[in-house]
Structures are given as structure tokens and as C-alpha cells.
Amino acid sequence: MSREDLMAMTRALVAHGLRGTMELADAVVRVPAASYTDPGRFEAERRRIFRRLPLMLAPSCELPEPGCYKAMEVVGVPVLLARQRDGAIAAFLNMCTHRGNPLASGRGKASRFTCGYHGWSFGSDGTLLGIASPQDFGVVEKAALCLRRFPSLERAGLIWAILDPASTLSIETALCGYDRLLAHFGFENWILFDQRTLPGPNWKTAYDGYLDFYHLPVLHANTFGRDFFNRANYFAWGPHQRLATPSKFAQRTGATDQIDLSAIPEADWPMDALMQGVWTIFPHVSIASFYGGGVRGAMISQLFPGRTVTESVTTQYYVMERPPETEEQRQGAHDQFAFLKTVVEGEDYATGRRQHEALMSGLLPEVLFGRNERGGQVFHQWVDRVLETDDADLEALFASAQPTVAAAPALAAA
Ligand code: FES
Ligand SMILES: [Fe+2]
Structure with missing residues (x-):
């Protein structure tokens, strides 16, 4: 059609x-x-x-393979795009859930992101993998401290995301x-x-x-x-x-x-x-x-x-x-x-x-x-x-x- x-x-x-x-x-x-x-x-x-x-944040070929990532700032929001193991794209708020330091910068390939401030580490799917010196830090629920995720969609070789984790707008509808x-x-x-x-x-x-x-x-x-x-x-x-x-x-x-x-x-x-x-x-x-x-x-x-x-x-x-x-x-x-x-x-x-x-x-x-x-x-x-x-x-x-x-x-x- x-x-x-x-x-x-x-x-x-x-x-x-x-x-x-x-x-x-x-x-x-x-x-x-x-x-x-x-x-x-x-x-x-x-x-x-x-x-x-929805904003078009990257052409798909900028992140061609699983593990590819790109960090960018969009209207004051730090964003991290990461291609997952299964090839899907995820868009995260590029802020460590400890104290907010941006986790990644530039573009590259990585299977995990380690925060440069105190050393917390996150998987490319946003899960919190490890807290530095956990015996000293105190008890926190790791599952609740994953990276915040933005709605995203990859279509036509282009990647869109909405920079509001709570958005209910369908990207598809908006296209x-x-x-x-x-x-x-x-x-x-x-x-x-x-x-x-x-x-x-x-x-x-x-x-x-x-x-x-x-x-x-x-x-x-x-x-x-x-x-x-x-x-x-x-x-x-x-x-x-x-x-x-x-x-x-x-x-x-x-x-x-x-x-x-x-x-x-x-x-x-x-x-x-x-x-x-x-x-x-x-x-x-x-x-x-x-x-x-x-x-x-x-x-x-x-x-x-x-x-x-x-x-x-x-x-x-x-x-x-x-x-x-x-x-x-x-x-x-x-x-x-x-x-x-x-x-x-x-x-x-x-x-x-x-x-x-x-x-x-x-x-x-x-x-x-x-x-x-x-x-x-x-x-x-x-x-x-x-x-x-x-x-x-x-x-x-x-x-x-x-x-x-x-x-x-x-x-x-x-
Ligand atoms: S701000 Fe990331 S580990 Fe402290
Ligand atoms: Fe022109």
C-alpha cells in the first residue's frame, strides 16, 4: 500500500x-x-x-550490533541508547541511580556500564549488577535501582524514544x-x-x-x-x-x-x-x-x-x-x-x-x-x-x- x-x-x-x-x-x-x-x-x-x-535519536546503523551504545544529551536530558543482546534497542536515562552521575559518554561497545563516580555497575539492559562495597553501603533493593527506561521504537532503520519514562503516548500512533x-x-x-x-x-x-x-x-x-x-x-x-x-x-x-x-x-x-x-x-x-x-x-x-x-x-x-x-x-x-x-x-x-x-x-x-x-x-x-x-x-x-x-x-x- x-x-x-x-x-x-x-x-x-x-x-x-x-x-x-x-x-x-x-x-x-x-x-x-x-x-x-x-x-x-x-x-x-x-x-x-x-x-x-517521540524524537528520532539515531539511525539504526549508528548502533549496528548488540552491545553498541550511544550517550547523548537532548534538551537537558542525558540519554543512553543501547542495543541489547537480542538486537532490540533500549533507551535509558543516562544517570546512575546512586547519585545521578551520567554513566556513559560518547559511542562505543560495552556489555556493562560502570559509573565513574563510586563504581556501581549496570548491565546493558539497565539492571543494577553491583554496588561498590555493598557491606558498607547499607541495604537497598537492587531491582528497584535499575536504570530508568524511556519508551522507544525502532522502525524503518531509525530509532525513536520519548524522554518521559511515564509517557503513555504510542510512538507508532505519533508516527x-x-x-x-x-x-x-x-x-x-x-x-x-x-x-x-x-x-x-x-x-x-x-x-x-x-x-x-x-x-x-x-x-x-x-x-x-x-x-x-x-x-x-x-x-x-x-x-x-x-x-x-x-x-x-x-x-x-x-x-x-x-x-x-x-x-x-x-x-x-x-x-x-x-x-x-x-x-x-x-x-x-x-x-x-x-x-x-x-x-x-x-x-x-x-x-x-x-x-x-x-x-x-x-x-x-x-x-x-x-x-x-x-x-x-x-x-x-x-x-x-x-x-x-x-x-x-x-x-x-x-x-x-x-x-x-x-x-x-x-x-x-x-x-x-x-x-x-x-x-x-x-x-x-x-x-x-x-x-x-x-x-x-x-x-x-x-x-x-x-x-x-x-x-x-x-x-x-x-
Ligand atoms: S553516582 Fe554512580 S556510583 Fe555514585
Ligand atoms: Fe537551505
Whole structure:
């Protein structure tokens, strides 16, 4: 069924491309500038969005084998992801239950974690294995002092967790069926080629940039070029959105030129052509495909709010469908990833920083999202919606969100 959805979307993109049209949102939407700059609202976003919704914390290939772990800090929460003996993923609060010291740091492989403060040790399944000098410590119930566990789910080669051990929200429900589409990348079989972490501006200012193509030929004139198409059609599964160019052309692995989808039978449309465009995962991830060195790759950008309203942090993962086999392929992938650093850091985030500082003046009351920028419209509507929704109603909020993809979008008049 999800392949049919991909076909329907591609059919619509090709049809729009042939007619020179795009899908437009109903109206221009205004967002108060204060929604970017207000520190109180920023705190609410950290708490009510990032501490209550599933977050995509790692591609599966970052923890490829049993025993692999990754420690990270997300909106002030120390998190430990650990692949279990049976291959399942567990997400823990990365705090020793003695006095709270973070147990692990960085990434690695381990069958147990020993706290660097007083030496308590925990299994990779979170069980408290041993207390240092137990004869002196006093009697405690070990079973009650295991690591605190977060709800987690691994789907489509990606790992999600909710940073609230008591959450009752189903991660599956919150994905709104989007994981079934993402599964067509086959990320569970890809490899992690490289990764880096970049500082950025306010998280919504930064994320807006992943949600439109409107800026591409202007802001990225010196990198992507002035001829880059600036139109996108949007497809949504609840708050999760795919942007793709309404065009008959698509890129294909190994091909230097784009392929003309209108010239080949639908049955022969290659899967990577069906997956083109940018796939965003609300509230903080964007996935874009690249072909550096001729091997299919994707940059997964994972964005988190920083400590203040003016800061964010982005980890970029460059994943590849298969390991580069030749030096040329390896260099090509490396160059592609280096190029994306220039684009994001030097253009998107540098602009976001200037834009956000200007908004902090408080003198521009609102910003606009045009009919051609539906991605930003939907994103900000969902931010508002989640902020307003009580814990008990979150499940229903996502359960009621219907995909807008199953049917091919009706064509606008040429
Ligand atoms: S805080 Fe971990 S052993 Fe004391
Ligand atoms: Fe950009």
C-alpha cells in the first residue's frame, strides 16, 4: 500500500511538472515573531514538544550490533541508547541511580556500564549488577535501582524514544503511518559513513529552512546554483511532511543526468526516484538524498533546541546505501558531505542567525509563509497544536491526523 502511495505522489509530481503547476496552500499564513523569540514559549517548546513527543535519536546503523551504545544529551536530558543482546534497542536515562552521575559518554561497545563516580555497575539492559562495597553501603533493593527506561521504537532503520519514562503516548500512533513510507529507504541495511554536529540558530528558525524549496536558488545561488527549482509539493502524515519538486525529472543512483519519468513506464520507475525530495520527521529531523561518488546516500539532519532561545544543535549523519568500494566513491561521498556543511553552516544557519537576531528586536510583529510554503505553515500549526494539547489528549491528537497522500492531489488549473 505504501508503495502505491509513493506511486500516487510521483504521478502527481510528474503531472504538475508537465503542466508547470504546483500545489498551493489555501492562504498566506502569519506567524507572530514572538513565537520565535519569546523565552517562555521556548521553554514550553522544550518541555511540551521535546520532552513529550517521540524524537528520532539515531539511525539504526549508528548502533549496528548488540552491545553498541550511544550517550547523548537532548534538551537537558542525558540519554543512553543501547542495543541489547537480542538486537532490540533500549533507551535509558543516562544517570546512575546512586547519585545521578551520567554513566556513559560518547559511542562505543560495552556489555556493562560502570559509573565513574563510586563504581556501581549496570548491565546493558539497565539492571543494577553491583554496588561498590555493598557491606558498607547499607541495604537497598537492587531491582528497584535499575536504570530508568524511556519508551522507544525502532522502525524503518531509525530509532525513536520519548524522554518521559511515564509517557503513555504510542510512538507508532505519533508516527501517523509515516514510518511505512520511510521504510522504503531501507535504512536498516545502510551504513553510517560520517557524522558531525553543528551549532545553529533558534531551532524553529533553523527548521523552517528544511521545509521550503523557495529559498534554494536565492540563498544557495553560490552552492546549488541559481537555476535550482524553487517549488515544492507537500505531502503530510500528521505533522510529518515530505517535500518534493513538481517535475517529471528525478535523479537515480549512478546516473549523471536526471531521468525523465514521463518517458518510461510507471512500472519501471526506480525506487530512489519514488523517494526523492526531503522527508521531514516532526519536530526535528530532515532527510535528503544525495549521490556523492555515485553511491546513493542521504543526509539525516537531527535538530534540537539549544539552552537558550537563540541556539540549536544539529547532528548531520551521512548514511549510504552501501559502503563505498573505490577510493573515488569514498572521496565523492566525503566531498558531498563537506559540501553540505558549507551549505548548511555557511548559508542556512548563518542566515538563520542574522534573521533571528533581527527578530529579537521585536519590531517586526509577524512573519509570513506563502501559499507555496505549506511546509512551514503546517509545521507551525502543529507546534501550536502540541503546545495546547494536554498529556491525556496527545494520543487522540495524532490518532485523528489523517495522511494527505493516499489519493493523488488534484491538479490546479494550468
Ligand atoms: S553516582 Fe554512580 S556510583 Fe555514585
Ligand atoms: Fe537551505
